[in-house]
Amino acid sequence: MYILGISCFYHDAAAALLNDGQIVAAAEEERFTRIKGDSAFPRQAIHFCLESAGITAQDLDYVVFYEKPLLKFERILYSALATVPRSAGLFREAMVTWFSEKLWMKTLLVRELGLPPQRVLFADHHLSHAASAFFCSPYTEAAILTLDGVGEWTTTATGYATADWGQPGAHNQIVLDQEVRFPHSLGLLYSAFTAWLGFVVNNGEYKVMGMAPYGTPRYVDKVRQLIEVASDGSFHLNMRYFSFHHSTQHTYNRHFVELFGPPRSPKSEFITDLTHPGASEVASSLKVKNQYYADVAASIQVVTEETILAIGRDLQRRTGARNLCMAGGVALNSVANGRMVREGPFENVWVQPAAGDSGGALGAALYAYHILLGRPRVATMEHAYWGQAYRSEAVFAFLQKMGVPYLELPDDKLFERVVDDLTQRRVIGWFQGRFEWGPRALGNRSILADPRSEAMKEVVNSKIKFREPFRPFAPAVLEEYVDEFFTTPNLAQNYLARYMLLVSQVSPSKQTVIPATTHVGGTGRLQTVRAGWNSRYHALIQMFGQATGVPVLLNTSFNLRGEPIVATPQNAFNTFVGSDIDVLLLENFMVRKTDLGSRWEPTFKGAVGE
Amino acid sequence: MIRKLVTLFLLLSLYVLLSVFALELGLRLFAKVPPTAAPGFFWRTPDPLTGWSLQPNTSGRWYNAMYEFDVEVHVNELGLRAPDSVGYAKSPDVYRILVLGDSFVEAVQVSFEQTFGQQLAELLNDAGASIQEDVRRIEVINVGTGGWGNDQQLLWLRHEGHKYSPDLVILAFFPANDYMNNYMPLEFANQQAIRKPWFEWAEGQLLLHDFPFDPEKTEPGRQRMRELAAPGFAVSTAETTVNPGALQGLGEWLHQSSALHRYLDPRLRAASPNFASWLATTGLIEAGRETADRAQGSEYIPVAYGIYADPLPSPWPEALVTTRALLDEFKQETSQLDIPLRGLLIPAAEELLPGMWAQLLNTYPAMRMQTWSIAQPAEQTKALFADAGIPLLDLAPMFRQQLADGNALFLYEDRHFTPVGHTVAAYHLARWLVQDPTAALFSASAVPNVLPVAWGHLVWRGVGWIVLALLGISLVWSVYxxxxxxxxxxxxxxxxxxxxxxxxxxxxQNFVLLPLVIILLLFGGLLVVAQASVVGPFIYTLF
Structure with a gap:
């Protein structure tokens, strides 16, 4: 039985395909269209999913959309009405898009896929999120927490779920029995600060998280004027300070600015005592200013973490569950996740790696299969490599076509060379297998470097221009050694660590060993690597470990600034040429910048990473 | 909790107050609202000759509750709605036309110059109309009083009219109530009193009663009328008195001081007579016709509409006979004066406007239980005039034509002619008198065409066609x-x-949003149709 899940028209359009409950393929549309955060109908992602299974749309038993358009339409009408006349612009714009497109979702799905309407289903936005986490987790029962900007009405939902693994009397169930509704949204609160700190909403939230360790949470009280959190974690925004509910342009208003001061310019340099210690050639006023922004970032981060923790504690008390499944955009806050793992009341925490709206596509399909059809569980999601693969033949054909000089080597020889390059402080573009599901590069579309010296951070940064210093590089560490390097207990068993979904303290003794991937405050957003689900990546890091004694690599996503992570060999090659990456690895083919010659002199040199 | 409720209540009150204030302001600025309560018939006076007539030397401003018009009414010293210069004496070069009628000739809904009589004079003069060899100035005198029947018109012509030395008499006949007016048993059922001298057709002759009219001496007639009162149109003898509601003072004060009250009052009565009559019991609005109607019970049908009943019930045939006899009297009076007599058939709003008729059925549900012939009164009248040998112009066909072209000829609440209605009547009357072989009295060049063109209506109709065409094109396009x-x-x-x-x-249960959603869907439908089609750019500009 084939079920296709689809999410689109808000941000991050995606498609995911299940075959008898097993994930066949899942991908975000942006990787194919090369438009970052593309929200258009995911035609190419759907095509890819169907192709992966070797089927056509006619073979689909169901297509499930990840939210309920009518409910959402109701919310938009109500919130526009509630804020008349300020909402006039928003209303006008919304009505045009709703009546030309969003309202006719069913028509669109039927038309695009050529399916009879009775095979088109709709799942609730937060139930899609919940299913994307719970039905990928290995648990039989779990508490559920979904957190995002807004779905239909809900912004935060909690509840309890049980899974049918074939044990007698079990059945699949997700009950979201408590919720917080629009406009009271933790996600939108965080986004307001994201905008105020000069980053792009829906995209720059993790930069706020990265900036936070540079500051001290001095302004928690001020933040608490915006959000009132009850002891059970339920919260209420003071809408006096916000305009996201009636504006398409602004998320916060002048009252917010009166409280926190003028917003940070997106172009301004981030300079504090921590980034430029001591030296006084930089205007100290700039330092003071940036220190203030960092302090505010730290404050909103702390409030977010504590709110999530409060919700978690109440949820555990209420459900008595040992396990927690989380999804929704806010569940990508890896610092908060780390605290939930360490300080939270749950024994185990599971977060969907595509926690944002793209994950809703997978969740909607899982919801239909396990809840609507009541089929028992068959699989857990053990890795995130569900995208398109380009095997050696395809890479070979590409290189031939382009006339690029390359070297084809078997793995052991290849990795020897790569380790050699890494220790020589060269930057590697690493492309293999199926691309990742979700926003993180996890070793199939990564840029790799040696994490052992502080200088390497500078090296990568000098090749990766315009990167703010508060944006850390992630350490990819062999699962076997993770406890040596990080203090959070049981990281080897922790699913979040596989998906770069939590931040942990680096062991004090190791902070100087891997300075390039140790963020300010001695933390790292690690990824554990297991041979079982990425043997080549594991082998490479292992070989690097044998050569250096440090089984850790610096890993950052393989893309040019402002672009989605690369998908095809062509994308990878373009990025390689357009940046100062030294060595490109496409499966077993090695391309060296020095061998390229003038023919491939880049016409545009962009910055890597975003 | 209580504090919250009090705050809520205060906020709501403030909201309501502000809304009322805003509405009041908006109405005063932009809407047509009468400046005070509508005045009564200040120009009417009892009269021994006709029962009632226009009060000599009276002037004043008159408008109705919906403020459909606002007119200066002036009655000269002879009791005519005419300039003071008009007297009995007629200068030799003047050809004088007397137009006899009821409220359609009184025409207090339009200015004196706009009455069809005055427009007729102007048209004939413009056309250089003349009789025989000498070209003379044509003068029209409106002789009409609201509520008059042909009996009163006859009495006036007989005792007053000849003093004016008329050259032509035009009898404006309004079948919708003239038959009733002419026959006292029906008129009594209608008015619940005898208010005028009246004719009775008995043994081949017309007997005149209560003449000259003295209200104190009508009791014998009254008794007889009660006996004669027609079955089926039973006269309710109980006077409909309404107890003034507790809020009467407030209601009156509001009506005097608030444009909003004056604006809503008549519209409410039209939209929901039941609610209005309930509201009248509180005193917030004055008890009106709807209250009186309700007091008559659910079987009530006003007497006047009996003329439309098919077959014509008793005693309406008697009213026809009486009227026929009155027409002979008119002929006799005019032949004694040696002048021609012409008839003008005035159509009723409910006869030409289906909406008005539907509204009647709505107001008087009992009417739905009977069969009606809307054309009957006019047909009867034409037969009667033909039988009497009086040339008659039926305005209905011309009115129908003009209504179809989008002209408003009747006032909605008042139901008399609009200025445009008067123009249409005058134009056709003038043409008839000049050109029609059966009625022509004048030789003249063509009567100038003054028929109005409803440009607004035509433009809207054009826009409608264009939109339809565009929708059609986009439909074909999208199918293709x-x-x-x-x-x-x-x-x-x-x-x-x-x-x-x-x-x-x-x-x-989002009923609040439903209207919005429906409107949006209509627009949305346009948007969907418009997609990828030629109309797109036009429709997108709407947003």
């Missing part, structure tokens, strides 16, 4: 683009979604 099968399926799905959407809002 998608292929008929796909188009059919997509349209079906969209209609399905639309239905789902409406059901969804109903099921969630």
């Amino acid at each position: 683009r998608n292929g008929p099968l796909n188009w059919w399926r997509n349209t079906g799905l969209m209609l399905g979604t639309t239905g789902e959407l409406l059901l969804f809002f109903v099921r969630r």
Whole structure:
């Protein structure tokens, strides 16, 4: 039985395909269209999913959309009405898009896929999120927490779920029995600060998280004027300070600015005592200013973490569950996740790696299969490599076509060379297998470097221009050694660590060993690597470990600034040429910048990473 | 809790107050609202000759509750709605036309110059109309009083009219109530009193009663009328008195001081007579016709509409006979004066406007239980005039034509002619008198065409056609683009979604949003049709 899940028209359009409950393929549309955060109908992602299974749309038993358009339409009408006349612009714009497109979702799905309407289903936005986490987790029962900007009405939902693994009397169930509704949204609160700190909403939230360790949470009280959190974690925004509910342009208003001061310019340099210690050639006023922004970032981060923790504690008390499944955009806050793992009341925490709206596509399909059809569980999601693969033949054909000089080597020889390059402080573009599901590069579309010296951070940064210093590089560490390097207990068993979904303290003794991937405050957003689900990546890091004694690599996503992570060999090659990456690895083919010659002199040199 | 409720209450009150204030201001600025309560018939006076007539030397401003007009009414010293210069004496070069009638000739809904009589004079003069060899100035005198029947008109002509040395008499006949007016048993049922001298057709002759009229001496006639009162149109002898509601003072004060009250009052009565009569019991609005109607019970049908009943019930045939006899009297009076007599058939609003008739059925539900012939009064009248040998002009066909062209000829609340209605009547009357072989009295060049063109209406109709054409084109285009099968399926799905959407809002009891959603869907439908089609750019500018 084939079920296709689809999410689109808000941000991050995606498609995911299940075959008898097993994930066949899942991908975000942006990787194919090369438009970052593309929200258009995911035609190419759907095509890819169907192709992966070797089927056509006619073979689909169901297509499930990840939210309920009518409910959402109701919310938009109500919130526009509630804020008349300020909402006039928003209303006008919304009505045009709703009546030309969003309202006719069913028509669109039927038309695009050529399916009879009775095979088109709709799942609730937060139930899609919940299913994307719970039905990928290995648990039989779990508490559920979904957190995002807004779905239909809900912004935060909690509840309890049980899974049918074939044990007698079990059945699949997700009950979201408590919720917080629009406009009271933790996600939108965080986004307001994201905008105020000069980053792009829906995209720059993790930069706020990265900036936070540079500051001290001095302004928690001020933040608490915006959000009132009850002891059970339920919260209420003071809408006096916000305009996201009636504006398409602004998320916060002048009252917010009166409280926190003028917003940070997106172009301004981030300079504090921590980034430029001591030296006084930089205007100290700039330092003071940036220190203030960092302090505010730290404050909103702390409030977010504590709110999530409060919700978690109440949820555990209420459900008595040992396990927690989380999804929704806010569940990508890896610092908060780390605290939930360490300080939270749950024994185990599971977060969907595509926690944002793209994950809703997978969740909607899982919801239909396990809840609507009541089929028992068959699989857990053990890795995130569900995208398109380009095997050696395809890479070979590409290189031939382009006339690029390359070297084809078997793995052991290849990795020897790569380790050699890494220790020589060269930057590697690493492309293999199926691309990742979700926003993180996890070793199939990564840029790799040696994490052992502080200088390497500078090296990568000098090749990766315009990167703010508060944006850390992630350490990819062999699962076997993770406890040596990080203090959070049981990281080897922790699913979040596989998906770069939590931040942990680096062991004090190791902070100087891997300075390039140790963020300010001695933390790292690690990824554990297991041979079982990425043997080549594991082998490479292992070989690097044998050569250096440090089984850790610096890993950052393989893309040019402002672009989605690369998908095809062509994308990878373009990025390689357009940046100062030294060595490109496409499966077993090695391309060296020095061998390229003038023919491939880049016409545009962009910055890597975003 | 209590504090919260009090705050809520205060906020709500403030909201209501502000809304009322805003409405009041908006109405005063932009809407047509009468400046005070509508004045009564200040120009009417009892009269021994006709029962009632126009009060000599009276002037004043008159308008109705819906403020459909606002007119200076002036009555000269002879009791005519005419300039003071008009007297009995007639200068030799003047050809004088007397137009006899009721409220349609009184025409206090339009200015004196706009009455069809005055427009007729102007048209004939412009056309250089002349009789025989000498060209003379043509003068028209309106002789009409609201509520008059042909009996009163006859009495006036007999005792007053000849003093004016008329050259032509035009009898404006209004079948919708003239038959009733002419026959006292029906008029009594209508007015519940004898208010004028009246004729009775008995043994081949017309007997005149209560003449000259003295209200103190009508008791014998009154008794007889009660006996004669027609079955089926039973006269309710109980006077309909309404106890003034407790809020009467407030209601009156509001009506005097608030434009909002004066604006809503007549519209409310028209929209929901039941609610209005309930409201009248509180005193917030004055008890009006709707209250009196209600007091008559659910079987009530006003007497006047009996003329439309098919077959004509008793005693209406008697009214026809009496009227026929009155027509002979008119002929006799005019032949004694040696002048011609012409008839003008005035159409009723409910006869020409289906909406008005429907409204009648709505107001008097008992009417739905009977059969009606809307054309009957006019047909009867034409037969009667033909039988009497009086040339008659039926305005109905011309009015129908003008109504179809989008001209408003009747006032909605008042039901008399609009200025345009008067123009149409005058133009056709002038043409008839000049050109029609059966009635022509004048030789003249062509009567100048003054028929109005309803430009606004034509423009809207044009826009309507263009929109329809564009929609048609886009429909064809979208069918062509998608292929008929796909188009059919997509349209079906969209209609399905639309239905789902409406059901969804109903099921969630979102009734507040429903009107908005429906309007949006209409616009949305346009948007969908417009997509990828030629109309797109035009429709997008709407947003």
